[in-house]
Amino acid sequence: MSASVLTAVAWPYANGPRHIGHVSGFGVPSDVFSRYQRMAGNQVLMVSGTDEHGTPISVQAEKEGMTTRQLADKYNRVIAEDLQGLGLSYDLFTRTTTGNHYAVVQQLFLALHRNGYVLPKTTTGAISPSTGRTLPDRYIEGTCPICGYDGARGDQCDNCGNQLDPADLINPVSRINGEKPQFVETEHLFLDLPAFTESLGEWLSTRTDWRPNVLKFAQNLVEDMRPRAISRDLDWGVPIPLDGWRDQPMKRFYVWFDAVIGYLSASVEWARRTGDADAWKQYWTDPSAKGYYFMGKDNITFHAQIWPTLLMGHNGQGDKGGEPGPFGTLNLPDEIVSSEFLTMSGSKFSTSRGTVIYVRDFLREFGPDTLRYFISVAGPENQDTDFTWDEFVRRTNFELANEWGNLVNRSISMAAKNNGAVPAPTAPKAADEELKALSRNAFGTVGGHLERSRFKAAAQEAMRVVSAANKYLSDQEPWKLKDDPDRRDAVLHTALQVVSDANTLLTPFLPHSAQKVHELLGGTGVWSAQPEIREVADLDDESIEYPVLMGEYAAEQAAWRSTDIEVGRPLNKPSPLFAKLDPKLGETGPEWAPIES
Secondary structure (H helix, E strand, C coil), X not given: CCCEEEEEECCCECCCCCEHHHHHHHHHHHHHHHHHHHHCCCEEEEEEEEECCCHHHHHHHHHHCCCHXXXXXXXXXXXXXXXXXXXXXXXXXXXXXXXXXXXXXXXXXXXXXXXXXXXXXEEEEEECCCCCCECCHHHEEEECCCCCCEEEECXXXXXXXXXXXXXXXXEEEECCCCCCCEEEEEEEEEECHHHHHHHHHHHHCCCCCCCHHHHHHHHHHHCCCCCEECEECCCCCCECCCCCCCCCCCCEECHHHHHHCHHHHHHHHHHHHCCCCCXXXXXXXXCCCEXXXXXXXXXXXXXXXXXXXXXXXXXXXXXXXXXXXXXXXCCCCCEEEEECCXXXXXXXXXXXXXXCCEHHHHHHHHCHHHHHHHHHHHCCCCCCEEECHHHHHHHHHHHHHHHHHHHHHHHHHHHHHHCCECCCCCCCCHHHHHHHHHHHHHHHHHHHHHHCCCHHHHHHHHHHHHHHHHHHHHHHCHHHCCCCHHHHHHHHHHHHHHHHHXXXXXXXXXXXXXXXXXXXXXXXXXXXXXCEEEEEEECCEEEEEEEEEECCHHHCCCCCCCCCCCCCCECCCCCCCCCCCCCCHHHHCCCCCCCCC
């Protein structure tokens, strides 16, 4: 029976192009998962977009000599192009500066407010003495007053996980220019997090199948929940729809508040764009639907604590109760799929610190599937992982080129040379059936891993089939069977069947090369669909245009099962699937990202 699956992908911040550390957390894992779910016959809605509000956008705009809107437009397009090039199969990749997003954010806020989960409060705000501009909490760093970690942010300490206030930091400084912030009194709206202590704690106690690091982190947060500001003193953001607030030019929703609501607003926009304005409900209000949220570990707070409380508050399910808001009773996340950090020489990828490899540079030289594969088999799924060019070269050459590419090339080459088409298995033996059984059984094993977002184990199991097929060919030696063409044809038929199976197993990881293998095996049409950049007008203001990612994924042929190859289907001599890399690259890196000695 087909299930409804929401893949909610963390929103990349639109202040620069994406680097490979970004896409190792939110990008590739979410796409591998979504492609598998579609192949398994489920209805998938994969949504996200660029996060475009907040002071950092304004700061970057000043640096580049443009308006905030111009900067958001620039990097919205750059990021959409990066993600399209990587083959991330969004049903909708949009942005937070749309009329639709503003409306959804404001409606959800008003439901929270009506149910009593929003509090006005006079507090202390951080101001830059040199510019007079509000400093976002994340742009203030100092020593954590709780654990003593030197490098805590103004909103939380990544070392101990505790929520912080910038004024609590010891020796706080601005990350923008290093100056000491000035703290002034200001009135803001706060999410009453303590009013969710019992309800959130009970809900988390039912999340027994989450990754242990995510669940433990989230449960620790419940122990000390304090009201958290949802408004800020700035003019770039979603307006606050309350009397006394809506007409204040320097009061807007805090960027973190509107960004997490983007999962819902993007789903609503997708429904409106596809001609059925209620289609989003299939993924949000049907209790049987499942929702999976993908991000890096620095976003766990917002997805395992903040977003569930916003949903509970809208639904009237917090400790104070209440009535469901305008969207009905919304589903809470089923799983928070958080990855650790991809690092370089032990340091987190950071544009400001110069430790960065941009996605578009990588794609230009190496293509998308080598990066997708590396992230899947050697990425930071459960622990911080160091990216090295040496390991990238090794994985590409020995696993993709020597193992998978070689299996495809020699199987199809021999069949094309000897038969010109897929041969019939006229003299099968036990070894043939054993290999075919191994590949058929792998669908259950690999699929089981992908269901649980165990991408590394899934990819390794798929490659185990590839290795077994290579060994089979070496053992059977079909090139020596010229005097026994029936047996030769049975061996080649078996090899081609397992190539077809392995290609299906690897499709979620390698969708671009999977399409090529499909064609090398004589297939036609779209095997694994790719996202498209479409130019659209804002649904609520046709004068505003922007690019979105969407795709026709329902028409693709890829399905999660072993399909018998068609005897007699014409074959042509293939070209190499993956080019081998110069081993020296592992020692030097490319010119645009050299290894520093």
